[in-house]
Amino acid sequence: MATVTLAPMEGVVDVYMRDILTRIGGFDLCVSEFVRVSQNLFPASVFYNYCPELKQGGKTPAGVPVHVQIMGGEVQVMAENAAFVAELGAPGIDINFGCPAKTVNRHDAGATLLQWPDRLNMIVSAVRKAVPDTVPVSAKMRLGFSEKTLAMENALAIAEGGAGKLTVHARTKMEGYRPPAHWEYLRPIVERLDIPVVANGEIWTPDDYRNCRKVSGSEHVMIGRGVIARPSLGREIAAGRDNNTAQTAFDWIRILGLIAEYHHLIKAMNNPWRQAGRLKQWIKLLARSYEEAGPLFMAIRRFDNPHDILREVELTQERVQRAA
Template sequence: MVATLTLAPMEGVVDVYMRDMLTEIGGFDLCVSEFVRVSQHVYPASVFYQLCPELRTGGKTSAGVPVHVQIMGGEASVMAENAAFAAELGAPGIDLNFGCPAKTVNRHDAGATLLQWPERLYEIVSAVRGAVPREVPVSAKMRLGFTDKGLALDNALAAEAGGAIKLTVHARTKLEGYRPPAHWEYLRPIRERLRIPVVANGEIWTRADYEKCREVSGCADVMVGRGVIARPSLGREICAETPASGAAFEWPDILELIGIYQGKIREMQAPPREAGRLKQWIKLLGRTYPAANDLFLAIRRLETTEAIMAEVARTGRELRTAA
């Protein structure tokens, strides 16, 4: 089976604009939307369109990469009803979130807190699988556990038994959050027991990390999130026939990348939070592009996109003059 590379769902980070840009740069076979948090009722179509505008364009980005809709909640029947509605709106796939570590989410019976009860994972996955047309795949994403890893295999088996066709595992517990390292070695016994594909996720920042993760976990398929936000060429580098040199992707450069992202925000008529998202991403770019650290310090107190982009333009002029 050909290995696949999936762009992770990162709430408030990997939005429609970021998905569009990163899939244009290349390397990804699949995207998963930011989660739709469900609790008491079926959301109107506007909520699904807000978090996954690609539903209006055949469920794909402009580069043609499918976007599965992720939903999150603790009530099996409500999850099933919302999943069925998302499929009706054109979602090419449904992904179930059992991994979000946010305290506000976990306090409200959703995300990683459900990993304390494998039977609840089974109940939710089974209900969603039964409500969604057979041709629409249902997958799940989980962590290795809530406070410890003792139920990792039980939870994985529960998701498979419920009807998931694929399971993504973030190789840390909720308690471990995003602190390195990711425990890829815990994925191997899960992959060896399950009959469905197991997708490895966590702490993949470079192609070398990707290759090491596959070696240690035994998983062919991988999902990347923060790594590709900090290094937008990562998907393309991973899928290259020969290893990358290790240098940051040279086209487009950091200033062009920021301009492309901001242009997509404007083109798609973003809500007022666009300035905040620009600042957030520029800060994350600092891991790969040292110039982004200085740029972030210059823009962190700016409140409008216009002011931010003016500073980006000024920085660009300075860099070109220095060169």
């Protein structure tokens, strides 16, 4: 069946955001933010920090599994950490071959590795061997580092290494996050590999979802920024896929309620400055789908205290309700 996965997004899709978005619905799976493994076997606390759901059976409160993503270029260290996180109860392990960040690539991990298909193959097969058969191992890649010429070779290297699934963010590392996403490059990969290929990049609306499926030939998608900007997107897509009653995007008042709920959840961070940062970040991203989020962002952008942001959100709620 066609699946929808919530994308890993460092500093954005944390345990709280996964909770909110999977409760709204539509997602079959989440992937944690990447855990950068370089030299040692990490203690359990590191994995619990990135994926607190490990303490709750590896699922969000809504019951959606969270696979733990690891990133690194050292075959042995990757395998050891993967085995350990499987022991901690990870319902699946995803390997990141797509991260474009400079600090990461200078240290030889993420998308840099897309220049060497044999290295991808060695990492995937070592991780696959280190982890019990019952725990799925998947990988996420981009179409290439600077060129797309190795896309198929990389995909085959990952599949032959034993990955059970491959997500492809349809851009090269050099293309960063610049639109468009090149979904058409996925089709030959989807047709050639005998494992599921998940299409990723630039799905902002249910129409984008349908186009992505048509162009890529894949029935599986992963969505990142699109659902942060439009929190009902997973649910809208799932409703269309399952032929349920059509769903429309949430109205602004519902979104304001979600922001207040997020404010409440992230109190657990115990770091007002970071909490304020998360709230500002989300409100800014919401402006992509909700024009009302623009003025709200302008009103709160200098606030460093999450309570001040909440107060502005509540005032906005009152104004919207009065006007209705």
